[in-house]
Amino acid sequence: MQRETRIANIILGALSALSLLLLSLPLSTPVRSFKAGAGYLLDPLAYHGEAGYGRIAGLPDRIRGLLQADIENQGLRAELKRGEWLATTVSSLSLENDRLRGALVLKAPAGRSPAWVHVMERDPVHWYRSLVVDAGSDRGVSLNDPVLGPREGRLVAVGRVVDVRPNTSTVLLLTDELSAAAAYLSSGTLEGLVQGQDGPRLRMNYLNAESRLSEGDSVYTSPTSATFPPDVLIGLVAKVNARDPFLTFQSVEIAPAADASSLQELIILRAKPPEGESKPPVYTPVFPAIVPAPKAPAASVHISSTPPVLNPEEAQ
Amino acid sequence: MIGFLRGTVIFFGAMFLQWWWNTHLAYWGAAPQFLLVLTILIAARRGPVLGMLAGFGWGLYLDVARAELFGASALTLTLAAYFVGVARRQVDLRAPGPLAATTFLCTLAAFVGLGLIGLTFTKSFEWSSWIAVIMTPFLNAVVVTVASLAWDARRDR
Numbered sequence: 001m002q003r004e005t006r007i008a009n010i011i012l013g014a015l016s017a018l019s020l021l022l023l024s025l026p027l028s029t030p031v032r033s034f035k036a037g038a039g040y041l042l043d044p045l046a047y048h049g050e051a052g053y054g055r056i057a058g059l060p061d062r063i064r065g066l067l068q069a070d071i072e073n074q075g076l077r078a079e080l081k082r083g084e085w086l087a088t089t090v091s092s093l094s095l096e097n098d099r100l101r102g103a104l105v106l107k108a109p110a111g112r113s114p115a116w117v118h119v120m121e122r123d124p125v126h127w128y129r130s131l132v133v134d135a136g137s138d139r140g141v142s143l144n145d146p147v148l149g150p151r152e153g154r155l156v157a158v159g160r161v162v163d164v165r166p167n168t169s170t171v172l173l174l175t176d177e178l179s180a181a182a183a184y185l186s187s188g189t190l191e192g193l194v195q196g197q198d199g200p201r202l203r204m205n206y207l208n209a210e211s212r213l214s215e216g217d218s219v220y221t222s223p224t225s226a227t228f229p230p231d232v233l234i235g236l237v238a239k240v241n242a243r244d245p246f247l248t249f250q251s252v253e254i255a256p257a258a259d260a261s262s263l264q265e266l267i268i269l270r271a272k273p274p275e276g277e278s279k280p281p282v283y284t285p286v287f288p289a290i291v292p293a294p295k296a297p298a299a300s301v302h303i304s305s306t307p308p309v310l311n312p313e314e315a316q
Numbered sequence: 317m318i319g320f321l322r323g324t325v326i327f328f329g330a331m332f333l334q335w336w337w338n339t340h341l342a343y344w345g346a347a348p349q350f351l352l353v354l355t356i357l358i359a360a361r362r363g364p365v366l367g368m369l370a371g372f373g374w375g376l377y378l379d380v381a382r383a384e385l386f387g388a389s390a391l392t393l394t395l396a397a398y399f400v401g402v403a404r405r406q407v408d409l410r411a412p413g414p415l416a417a418t419t420f421l422c423t424l425a426a427f428v429g430l431g432l433i434g435l436t437f438t439k440s441f442e443w444s445s446w447i448a449v450i451m452t453p454f455l456n457a458v459v460v461t462v463a464s465l466a467w468d469a470r471r472d473r
Binding site for chain 1: 336340363364375379380385386388391394
């Protein structure tokens, strides 16, 4: 203990003397140099400490910024997806708008109550047989109502309603082998029976054996058709079949005007609209029609207001 | 060797801590004087010799930043370590209470001592703000208590 006290006293004296010496010295060049040296030795501590602290202190802000950037990034990605979806929707709606605008200028045959419907589904096994539309008895659709479709600014024959459910209906296409419709050729008003073949083409039978037929003739529904209003385009003669000496008539192949694979909107000519449905407003196009409707080849269409009766000839 | 390295780390770490706290966490001049507190703690636990050497070094570090009175802090911390080393023979400075009280008094004495040194060598009493003079002894007492508890806990391990 005595030894420690003695050492402590000595060190106290030495350090105190040194301190007093430093204090008593004016801030002359040697003292300034010493201070500068000590500052040079110790300043890096403060300098790097400040730099390190600055980095550490800025870390929460950077992390917060990173998190915010990540959140914004996710939001923008979602926005981008919504934008892409919206663009796709707008594109689809634009196409539909074009179609519908073209269809609006069409004039449905008089005497019937037209109803625009959308195609819901097709029979994947029998593509040319039938399709389902989104209107049923709720909209006044009834059996054997004729179904037309827009094609290049005019209405063409598509088929007839064969099944009516509350909200949907099944349309039997003209291309179905069970379909048949009385028709005539534009060249000579020759009448015949257009029948489906379960394929892309139709066949028109019972044409006069002596008549001269040519490809490219238009085929229209006949006034004798029990299902369709008269003078509705069915298609064009694609091929004149070779005459069969054992038959008393000729036949031709018809390319139907309505493409079963591209139909999206159809018009059903209802016998009468459902109760409470007001008449559709008269459409006045703001813009000129995209495709001007060609003039009908025949006179004005007239349909009896009485419900159609299935023609036994057509029913086969 | 490990003890030397630990001492070196503590020596420079305390300097850094003092600088960092004074730069970023001192309000109205009130901040704990870590170097004075550690000087007192070392003198109380390890004796006045080591306390004086450490206090002198830390005092020089404090004096570097001072425009005048180069050596005042070195002298003050050296004297504080010496008196604590002497006092530990009479008072049980291992207990937190006496140690905190000693630190409290030493802090006030250090303020007065610095003022007197200034009065002696520059003819002006070196005076800190009232807030610093009032608050710093309490802060130092708290810090020395925490440091001594940490010291004891480490020794118990």
